[in-house]
Each structure stands twice: as C-alpha cells, then as structure tokens.
Amino acid sequence: MATHAHTADPDAPAVYEQFEDIDQQQETYILGMWSFLVTEIMFFGALFLIYSIYRWQYQGDFYIFHKELDYVLGGINTTVLLASSFSVALAVHYAQLKKKRQQLLALGFTLLCAFGFLIIKAIEYGKKFEHSKFPNDTFVWDAAKYGGDPEHARLFFSLYFSMTGLHGLHVLIGILVIGYLMYLIAKDHPVITDYVPTELVGLYWHFVDLVWIFLYPLFYLIPK
Amino acid sequence: MSAILERTAAPDPQVKKNYLNADHTLASWLLTTDHKRIAVLYLIGVTVMFFLGSLAAAFVRFELTSPRGQILTHETYNKMFTAHGVIMIFFFLIPAVPAVLGNFLIPMMIGARDLAFPRLNLASWYVWTISAVIVLTGLIMGGVDTGWTFYTPLSSLYSNTQVSLVLVGLFLSGFSSIMTGVNFIATIHKMRAPGMTWFKLPLYVWSHYATSVIIILGTPVVAITLFLVVLERTFRIGIFSPELGGDPVLFQHLFWFYSHPAVYIMVLPAMGVISEVITCFSRRQIFGYRFVAMSSMAIAAIGFLVWGHHMYVSSQSVLQGLIFSLLSFLVAVPSAIKVFNWSLTMWRGSVQFSTPMIYALAFIGLFVIGGLTGLYLAAIDTDVHLTGTYFIVAHFHYVMVGGAILAFLGGIHFWWPKMFGKMYNEFWGRLSAMVIFLGFNFTFFPQFILGYLGMPRRYHVYYFAPEWQFYHVASSLGSTILGIGFLMPAFYLTASLLRKDNVAPANPWGAKGLEWENASSPPVTLNFESQPIVTENPYNYDPIEDTNKVRREAGLPEIPREDPDKEVHH
Numbered sequence A: 001m002a003t004h005a006h007t008a009d010p011d012a013p014a015v016y017e018q019f020e021d022i023d024q025q026q027e028t029y030i031l032g033m034w035s036f037l038v039t040e041i042m043f044f045g046a047l048f049l050i051y052s053i054y055r056w057q058y059q060g061d062f063y064i065f066h067k068e069l070d071y072v073l074g075g076i077n078t079t080v081l082l083a084s085s086f087s088v089a090l091a092v093h094y095a096q097l098k099k100k101r102q103q104l105l106a107l108g109f110t111l112l113c114a115f116g117f118l119i120i121k122a123i124e125y126g127k128k129f130e131h132s133k134f135p136n137d138t139f140v141w142d143a144a145k146y147g148g149d150p151e152h153a154r155l156f157f158s159l160y161f162s163m164t165g166l167h168g169l170h171v172l173i174g175i176l177v178i179g180y181l182m183y184l185i186a187k188d189h190p191v192i193t194d195y196v197p198t199e200l201v202g203l204y205w206h207f208v209d210l211v212w213i214f215l216y217p218l219f220y221l222i223p224k
Numbered sequence B: 001m002s003a004i005l006e007r008t009a010a011p012d013p014q015v016k017k018n019y020l021n022a023d024h025t026l027a028s029w030l031l032t033t034d035h036k037r038i039a040v041l042y043l044i045g046v047t048v049m050f051f052l053g054s055l056a057a058a059f060v061r062f063e064l065t066s067p068r069g070q071i072l073t074h075e076t077y078n079k080m081f082t083a084h085g086v087i088m089i090f091f092f093l094i095p096a097v098p099a100v101l102g103n104f105l106i107p108m109m110i111g112a113r114d115l116a117f118p119r120l121n122l123a124s125w126y127v128w129t130i131s132a133v134i135v136l137t138g139l140i141m142g143g144v145d146t147g148w149t150f151y152t153p154l155s156s157l158y159s160n161t162q163v164s165l166v167l168v169g170l171f172l173s174g175f176s177s178i179m180t181g182v183n184f185i186a187t188i189h190k191m192r193a194p195g196m197t198w199f200k201l202p203l204y205v206w207s208h209y210a211t212s213v214i215i216i217l218g219t220p221v222v223a224i225t226l227f228l229v230v231l232e233r234t235f236r237i238g239i240f241s242p243e244l245g246g247d248p249v250l251f252q253h254l255f256w257f258y259s260h261p262a263v264y265i266m267v268l269p270a271m272g273v274i275s276e277v278i279t280c281f282s283r284r285q286i287f288g289y290r291f292v293a294m295s296s297m298a299i300a301a302i303g304f305l306v307w308g309h310h311m312y313v314s315s316q317s318v319l320q321g322l323i324f325s326l327l328s329f330l331v332a333v334p335s336a337i338k339v340f341n342w343s344l345t346m347w348r349g350s351v352q353f354s355t356p357m358i359y360a361l362a363f364i365g366l367f368v369i370g371g372l373t374g375l376y377l378a379a380i381d382t383d384v385h386l387t388g389t390y391f392i393v394a395h396f397h398y399v400m401v402g403g404a405i406l407a408f409l410g411g412i413h414f415w416w417p418k419m420f421g422k423m424y425n426e427f428w429g430r431l432s433a434m435v436i437f438l439g440f441n442f443t444f445f446p447q448f449i450l451g452y453l454g455m456p457r458r459y460h461v462y463y464f465a466p467e468w469q470f471y472h473v474a475s476s477l478g479s480t481i482l483g484i485g486f487l488m489p490a491f492y493l494t495a496s497l498l499r500k501d502n503v504a505p506a507n508p509w510g511a512k513g514l515e516w517e518n519a520s521s522p523p524v525t526l527n528f529e530s531q532p533i534v535t536e537n538p539y540n541y542d543p544i545e546d547t548n549k550v551r552r553e554a555g556l557p558e559i560p561r562e563d564p565d566k567e568v569h570h
C-alpha cells in the first residue's frame, strides 16, 4: 500500500497512501474544499440573517447611520478585491499550464491586493474609533444632531464591526494561506507539482471576495 | 448463542502486526494520522468527560432528595446542572458515536485505507481536547450558571460567571465537529472500495452521512451565535440583549436552529449502530434497506425545520407555532420507519441475546418512549403545560441516555473485539446492560410523573410541594443504580485488555461487513491486507448456513435447503 505513495514518474504529484490514484485524491480535495465552503456560507449566513432582520425593522435608522461609512474607501476596496479574484484565477490557469513564474506573479499580485484591502480597512476602522463609533463603553451617537435611535446605532455598528471584522479575519487567513502556497511553489515542494492546491486556495479566496461583494452594498450603499 | 461463544475460544498463536502494536511510543500516538488510533484517543477523552458529567449529575440528584435543598446553595446547584449539560452534550453526546466509532468504522466499512483527510482528523482531536480543557477550566474557575442553553440576556449581560471562557471553548469544539463532518462527507463520497455503491453502504455509514450534513450546516450557525454572545459580554455590542437594542428571541431562534438538529447528531449515528447490531444478532437481512437509509436523510432534512417547537412560549405567533408543530410531528414518521423496520428484521430471525443485542433492544424500547413523549411536547397546547418541567427533562433523557448512550455502549461492545482484539466477559456485559436498563428507567420514569405534576426543571427546592419528594428520592436511587451500571463496563472492558486468554478472532459474531470479513482483529495499520472488492449486498446473512456450519462442526447432518422452485409447482 505504501507503494502508492511513489509513482514511477518523479514529476508526478505525490499521492497519499489513503488514495488509489491522483484523480481520486484531487476529486476528494476539491469536494472537501466545497464542503468547507458550505460551512463558511452558514457561518456568515447567520450574520447576514441577523443583519436582514434588523435592517427590515430599522431601515430608516440604518439609512442615517450608513452615512458614517466612507463609500469611496469601500468602493476602492471592492475594486481591489475584484482585481485579486481575477489574479487568483490567473494563478490557477498558469498552474495548469505549469508556468511557475507567471503563477507566482499572479499569486504575488493577489497577496498585494489582500494587504491593500486590510490597510484601507484599518484606516476606516481608525476613523470609527476616533469618532467613538466602536460599540463598547465609549460608544457615542449624537441623536440630536443626526437623528436615529442611539440603541439602533449601537446595533448597526455592532453588525458593521462583527461582519466586516470576521471578513477581515478571513482576508488575513487568506494572506497566510497564499503566502504559504507561494513558499511551497518557490521551493518546488512535491505536494505542489499539480494545480489542485492552487485551485483550492483560489476557491477559498473567491469565497472571501464574494462575501465582501455582499457586505459592501449592505453597509455602504443603503437606499433611503 | 453458545455457538458464537465457542468460536471466540481459539486464540491466534502468533502475534501479528496491527495498528495497536505497530509502534509503542507516546509520540506515535499523539502524532498519529491513523483513523483507528485517533478513535482510541477520542474514546479515552469522551470517557473522561462522561464521568465528569456524571459527577455533576450526581450532585444534582443528591440535592433533590430533600425538598428544601439543604446540600448545595442555589448558585452551586445552577452551576452543577450547567456543568452537567455542557459536558454531556458538547463533549460526550455529540462526539461519542461519530468521533469514536465513526472514526474507527467508516473507512473500514467502505473499504478505504483511511479517512480522506487524516491530518485534519488528528487536528480535530487536538481542537476538541483544547476546547475541553478551556471549558473545564471555566467550570472549575467559577463555573457557569446559565444552563447549557445560554439564553440571553442572562448569559450576555447579567451572569457574572465564566460564560465567556466556556463559550470560547464551545466555539472551538464546534470547529472540531465541523472538521469531522467535512472529513466524513469527503470520505463517504470519494473513498468507497470498488463495488461499494451508495445502496450497498452499511446503514451505519448512511446514518453518518446524514449526521455530517447536519454538522456542516448547523454547527457554524451556533458557533457564530455563541461567539456574538461573547462579543456582547466583552464589548457590549447589542445584538441579543434588549437593553442594548437587540432581540433575545433571535438568539433562541439561532441557538435552536442548531441545537434541535444536534439531537439528530447524537441520535442518528446511534440508530446506525442499532441497524448493524440488530441484523447481526437476528441473522437476517435488514427489512427495507432503502427506507432505513433514506429515513436518515429525511430526519436530517426535516430536523432543520422544527426548531420553533422550543419557543411556543417565547413570544412566537400562534401561526408560527402551528407550522412548527406540524413539522415536528412529521419527524416522527422517518423515526417510526426505522423502529418498524428493526422490529420486522427481528421477526422470524434467530435472535441471540448477547450484550450488544440487549443494548440494542433497550435502545428501541427507550427510544420509542422518548419519541412518543416528544409528541406531547410537539403539540402546542400540551407543551404549554409541560414546557420547562421535568417532563421535558425525562423526555430528552429517554432520547439521549436511553437512545444515544445505550447505542454507544452497544456499539462499543459490538466492535470491541475488532478495536482491541480482545473479547470482554459476556456475563458481566449482559449484567451491566440490564443494570443500566433498570437503573435508567428507575431514574427517569418518575420524572415524567414529576413533570406532569408541575415540578419545574432547574429548581433546587420544592418545599411548596413536599409530596414530590417520593418521586425525587426514587429518581435519585435509580441514578445510583445507573451509575453502578455505567461503572461496570469501565472495569470489565479494561480487564479484557489486560487478560491474555481472550484473544478475539477476526469475526467473533459471524457478522457481515468489510470490517469483519476482510480485516483482522485488530486491523493492520492500513486496514486491509488487500484492497476489498464488494460484490454482495450488505447484511447478506444466511441463517440456514449458520446452523449448518455448527452442525458440520459437531458432525451432525445438515439441514436441507428447501428448493424455492418446488414450492411454485405444488
């Protein structure tokens, strides 16, 4: 059975002992990744449900609060993530063609976008902290000046910070994963001789982008 | 029965290499990626947690022997029943069957060398262990008084106990469960041996497939919900607390969206065990294979639509209650399909009352009582009377203890020879099964009556109705018997490992299935000597051949088979 781990072709990807052949291994990995993404959808899904319920109840107030958010910075971040989704798709494409240099470049660009996203996000968070919009004991909402119920304001910013915070955490994990993948590719590690690891990272990264595609309009672009 | 016991007597002279003796270092256990070794690690973990949870229960039952609660203060009592619930549900019932038996058996039953992701499997054990340590730390350093349900705003604003620490632990334990679920789904989809089609899968595997679907859909929701409670306590963000602008009923919805299906995470794998044990000890093909398989999937699907039955008295509208009530009644249908099919499997079978079978029969009886009393709670009007009483406590203990734990014990006995290559003492096995059955009913049946009379759950005093003391004392006495029953397997199963004269053959029960017919006891590290190929249907038992085998060995003439064609021409 252990012989399964070593096939004759040294360039062929490593097959772990529990699998019969490389096809079974790849199919299993991709199915495993999709199952994991299902759990991620349910994870964020609970938050989106909570958001929908409160938005439905306090639509008018949410419109007032959303003006606190900078839709230009949010918009730039959306573009940054969309670009990174494109570059990660390119990385998968080059992985299939076994073009290592282009693959590394595409992944590097993705990594750059991810850092850019986090930096812009940090600037936004910094502003909210300055204006006491973080929902802890220092939270202030000047209802007399801006209107809206202060308790609903706390709710809105609670949702904003927990949902974008959780998303930011996923971006951070993405950075670690992409970085590790690049390291393995650069070292010609045996697990990386085919495209599936890049494909798996790509799937995860597309999911992270997709979450933001929903978060941006839900928080930054609330209609009256 | 005697035929089966005789077959155990022939020990294997040479000690073969297997997964247990492949390597003896501690590191080889702590860094193993072998699903069988990880199952053993989990077995040790859940056993420890089970006895800790039982200890908390012992304090609860001790306190209730007196109507005035003279032993514990009300705060300590609250912490005790919370500790009991949290440990038993999150660290015993949810992981017990999947992470111990499922880990061990799923690859073996489908003819694979390991789970799809062995390192993820090991990671899940570490996450589980770390989360157990965090939760126990919280319970020791002050405890939690909210009950295992963590209802807001008590848990988010008012409780001054270790809620945050314990919730972080539970959040982590959820990830352990998700890792196992993802692993099982990928394994069952992609790792089946040649010829092992979906409808040749043992029903145990089907039940785990359904369980894994529940785990990956439900667990993330409760994980994020509990985490929001932690955020609410830490930063005072306001999502579930009315004082901060949130909605406490929303917490209940999200909590039960997972925690009702979690009942099926505990019970579906248990039902899988029963299907294996009943067929083996009745020597019969399962009655209605596809119905039993699909009823697992139906339970998983409908189970996600019934959570509102926990909230009939939590400001839910009557219409909403009505819909949830109807859907809750609907889950009884697939559950009943299983019970009827098990009964019909035994009908005209050669039933052998060995230890696993006694557990299985006890399971069916107690699960039926647990299930039928559930109908009183699914109906809105009776639930309004019974909600929050000991009737509920009795009902879910019939399902959880009478169902899940008895099946777990039955499964442990059934696969013990396979897991460790040793036979346990059959006399002690049967005796403990019967002591547990007796002690269980003694403990929980009086609680139905108490609940019907109006004894509220989570109260540590009942001086307003001292006549209830009779039932409480009966229940506490019963729990002592139950405790003795649970201790017995701990002793004779451990003893079976130390003895030398009880080596188990590959297939002591003459059971069907790849793990019995194609693997040694204990199995080798990669499970099978050669890749199994599946040609026959599961549970292809042949009672006539069983009898003839015994008769051949005893030198008696064989029973002739009836020619099926002959009958047609009569």
Ligand SMILES: [Cu+2]
Pocket (backbone or CB within 6 Å): B259, B260, B263, B306, B307, B309, B310
């Ligand atoms: Cu329920």
